[in-house]
Amino acid sequence: MSTETKPEIDIDRSVGDFRYEMDYAYDAGVGLTEATIDYISDVKGDPDWVRTFRKEGYRKFLEKPMPTNWATKDLENIVFENIRYYLAQGQQPKRSWDEVPDDIKKTFERLGIPEQERKFLAGVEAQFDSEAAYSNIKAAVGEQGVIFVGSTEGLKEYPEIFKKWFGKVIPSGDNKFSALNSAVFSGGSFIYVPPGVKVKHPLQAYFRINAQNFGQFERTLIIADEGAEVMYMEGCTAPKFETSTLHSAVVELVAMKGAKIQYITVQNWSSNVFNLVTKRGLAHEDAEIKWIDCNIGSRLTMKYPGVVMKGKGARGEVVSIALAGDGQHQDTGAKMIHAADNTTSNIVSKSISLGSGRATYRGMVHVPKHLKGCKNNTECDALLINTHSRTDTYPAISVRGQGNAVQHEASVSQISAEQIFYMQQRGLSEGAAMSLAVNGFVNDLVQQFPMEYSVELKRLIDLEMEGSVG
């Protein structure tokens, strides 16, 4: 049992591809039973209602079938008995940088949460395995009354706000994996922005998986009260392991009247991670929820961020970029549920399939009866790079009644040989030309990311494109 750091292994592989030996202070063991849930509840000191909620989630998890009637059969390769459902470095999130253990600091520094970035970001909530290892909000944000804490802290310290919305946007029985998350969740963020407060800087959290066979089940709840505005950024990298890892998060957003929430994700899990995430936002009158979702890593990602437009004039948007490299399946998309008049939604999805990669767009647009003035626009573009690459598009659009306008368009194309030839004539290597063309394909979407993310994204695309030619 040593907390000393060992020399990095696999240091020369991609950036997130390394790990340190950790001493796990709390470990719920392998597999999932009701006893595991009691253990988690005991360790975390859950209030009774949370314990009940977890057990309810567990029951639903057992009841719900795997969605293999429509989804990929690869899901059958998840062995739930071999997964660690809870594991934490310590119970209290570290408040200052000095208190963060050195070995964890090193991991983060390799990941690029440098000191100077903290100056730009309002607060850094860096999740190391289950618990927030580091959490710091700048005084300015705190003074505005913004709450930005881990979900465990949120449910204990602010139960009156937390309980009102927790599990309401995504009921635990929504699907098998949201039920699983409800049973074993730990970590994630809780954010509350008071009425009228506009958080200038984006709030950020970095997640990381670091234990073999360890599933991460964070739970995030963000509430923007009337007229408030907030942007949240989530970036994921994970070290490479030999056996598969499960990541199954639940993210709920609530935008009250006139509020705006932007949720940005850059997902770069290592290529053995099953990333099965449920994300949904509830937009009240004139509120706006925008998901910007970028998936580069993981073995299989299934993620369809959704917006339920509950109030008149609400707006939902999903901007999605997926890059499926060799052996990867990015099964992403969007869900837009119109539940009030004059609601508008927009989906823009771009995917790139490389090598044997497969990118899938799955979308749902629902306009129920007796609504007027609802609009949806969906655009899906797919780029195929190699002969064995694959792309699929499976939208489902239901419209009832007149007075609404819904349109969906999708196209599949490849990089034109002329483009590549042109660039090669000007001295670029074929690989560099391809990389430039792919960056050009997603450029208009990448520009919607905050600066440092768009830079990171371009770098990641370049990295993925290496060796894809020929």
Added chain:
Amino acid sequence: MSATNSITSTPPVPGRWPEWFQHDQQRAWDLFQSLPLPSRRDEPWRFANIKATDLSGFSAAAPVRDAADLVSRSSGLTGLSAKLVFGNDALLHSETADLPSGVLVMPLEKAAKEHGDLVRKSFMTSEVRLGSKKFAALHKARLRAGTFVHVPKGVAVHKPIEIWHWVEGESAAVFPHTLIVLEEGASATVIDRFVSAGNDASLAVAVNDLSLGAGSRLSYVGVQDWSGRTTAFHLNTTEVEKDGTSIALQMNLGGAYIRGESDSHLLGEGSRSVMLSINPASGEREIDQRTFQDHFAPRATSDLLYHNALADSSKTIFAGLIKVEDAAHETDAYQKVRNLMLSDEAEANSMPGLEILADNVRCTHGATSGELNQDELFYMMARGISPKQAAQLIVRGFLGTVLERLENEELQSHLGAILDRKLEI
């Protein structure tokens, strides 16, 4: 509710078919019995009204009461090369004129006896992939009549072939079958007309299979005008070899519950399949259409255009898939479904899908749902056209654009007139 002599539980009485055919039918019956009914969890039945797939209340149709009446009511195109009229799965009438020699247009039963090899080669040989495997098996097992069209190599049949299928009787079930085989370089135009004699609640499980040899050309139109109480399945497989062109239109003018499945196989390089459908839906009609554009060969084209106009509390489902297999490079595939919503009670579901396994392809699909263009309505009303009539004109124009994809102008105007009568313009 199960009828006496229910088609789902009473084994079919073997007809006077060749032994191989009867053997096939027996196997199909066993398959029908063994397959489960569709459930909502089955992706090919998403959004569908599963209740309509319980066919136990139907029994085999008895002979029609007045054959001469139905034959006289079978008035369609003029200048035909052949015309066949079926009533409750029995041949009532057939005539040919100017049919080029060597061309076969005959009842399937006769063809199975006299041209067994030809029929056997193409009779329901493709796997049913769009959900109705069980109902295709039922069709095969209970098939009693059908049409076999065979055009030999290089022969062009200039005048259209028209086939009428009548159903009569409450709870009566019919199983119309049309098999069209065009050999290399052949061409033909075939129209299937599906009509109810009265306003009975009947069942039709119909199959039309189109087999196109290299460089052949087929125009096929199915005009479905069953009574408003009819449950109908219309299952199609189209196979197109090198440089062949199939243009197929399905018009759904009647019926209570319609399930259509169109499965196009682009087998040869440069082959082309145009898939069209016109669907004016009103009352409580449900039109559930599933399509597949499966590209196996390079440089082939598929082009799908479906227009749905939804009035009252009608419902449409469109689920289409374009699949480009590994080898099908330089594919052009298009798919477009448009829903025109005319009522607050109507419901349109669209699932346009793509699965692309090859690179260097050009594929697009689109689905739109919208309402009547207010500017157009206003324009016409300002010229003294009543709002109702203006709406009808817009709907007619919207549905009529699909007809423009047909190459035969005579056929276009004939079908346009049928559409006009249906929309009461």
